[in-house]
Amino acid sequence: MKLRTLALAVAAAAALALPGSMAEATKVKGEVTNFDFSFQGPFGSYDRNQLQRGLQVYHEACAACHGLSYVAFRTLSDPNGPELPDDQMRAFADMYEVWDPQLRDWRPAEGNDHFPESQFEGAPDLSLMTKARAGFSGPYGLGINQLLKGIGGPEYVASFLLGYTGEEDFQAGALFYENRAYGGWVSMAPVLFDGMIEYADGTPATEEQMALDVAAFLTWTAEPKMMERKNAGFVGIVILAVLGSLLYLTNKQIWAPVKRKAKES
Template sequence: MFKKLTITALTALTLGAGGAWAAEGGHVTDYKFSFEGPFGKYDQAQLQRGLQIYTQICSVCHGLKFVPLRSLSEPGGPSLSDDAMRAYAETFEVFDPELDDYRTAKPTDHFPEGTYPGAPDLSLMAKGRAGFHGPLGTGISQFFKGMGGPEYITSYLLAFTDETKEEAGTLYYQNPVFSTGWSAMPPQLFGDDVEYADGTEATMEQEAKDIAAFLMWTAEPKLMARKEAGVISVLFLGVLTVLLYLTNKRLWAPYKPKKQI
């Protein structure tokens, strides 16, 4: 009975994962990122390059309304200096309800929302796009294979073809990774779109991976802290298990019959 239930459960998980994958679109490449695995960490230089891509390309249409500007200088993220973070914040204008007008952004403000109608906010994009792995977004493929939102974003940005079509006055661009195969957003990365401050060569793949890593950080800014807490918890539970075992063995030793030789 137990064997049948196990086989049934594994079959359901496999079919569910396949269906979710098919519903999301085409093939997603498993790119490697520094923050994968229980001991992975964000690459500070990569996050800074991703911030540069977002600022110069993505922010024209998309916003990051859930990300406070001050987090750019916090540990575990891009780690800009306090002065650089404040100078960066001043490049934005935000609407102040008290003034009923726009003013220069402060570190306590969040990134502005997107300005292009219909352009999704990118704050939680990396987490939102992890839902196609496993049945009902359980993240099984992400857990076992390291596949998730950053891989989807990178694959999506690199999958555009030269084909276009027009429907109801809107131009669509072919992208096999997108759920419908056609994206309203045109290709954004072409290689050498930016001149990286750290001298890294700005190839299309490098740019796509950098912005994907940055968007992962915007969705999970406390990822490193959670991993550290998880590792400490596992170690603590391991030590506690050993202590409980030894305690149990000592308490019950007088009442257990000795083995006959």
């Protein structure tokens, strides 16, 4: 990995969930923007190109500190995901090293291996980050608005990455940074800057574009089967609607003679 990328990532001390427990993580009081993502709503789906760009952002800007320990490299080739060709997936995995207990040594990762864990104490694993942040009280609250308009985990992640005000402060001998989305001071320095990444597909790497892309990718890591669940739910609703209609018509036909006799009498 490039030295510049490592330096940027090491400077990010992972305050996406700092401080406090996961219960506190759902009580965000900061400013969260309602970004539009392709996978929102009951009929939304992942954008493969965006997931591939988000993977690149994670690899170049986040991986030196933050892990994805629940994600296997082979899933990068799964349908409705980044859908990397098998040879590209294996080449990508080969850039990481994992500990092999049988060899008692480090070796290049393979498809069945998982992404390494977080490399620094206090740096949260990002595999389930968007799930951990999905229940906060955003601008539209919870319930049906959150289903239709978003304001969940990916919105928070993108807002957090874009929420630095530029203000800094020393507290207890450590440097902290003001973040609007968090609603206070965090120890993680800004990590995204315009043009810091050269996207493979030629998309301009603006700060907002990178934040949205990595937020979408982290949503996929937390919800890799979202599309399958949506499809299953849609099929289930259709089946229930058909069964409901059949039951209604059957009920009418069964009771029709009884109702006619009742009217005649």
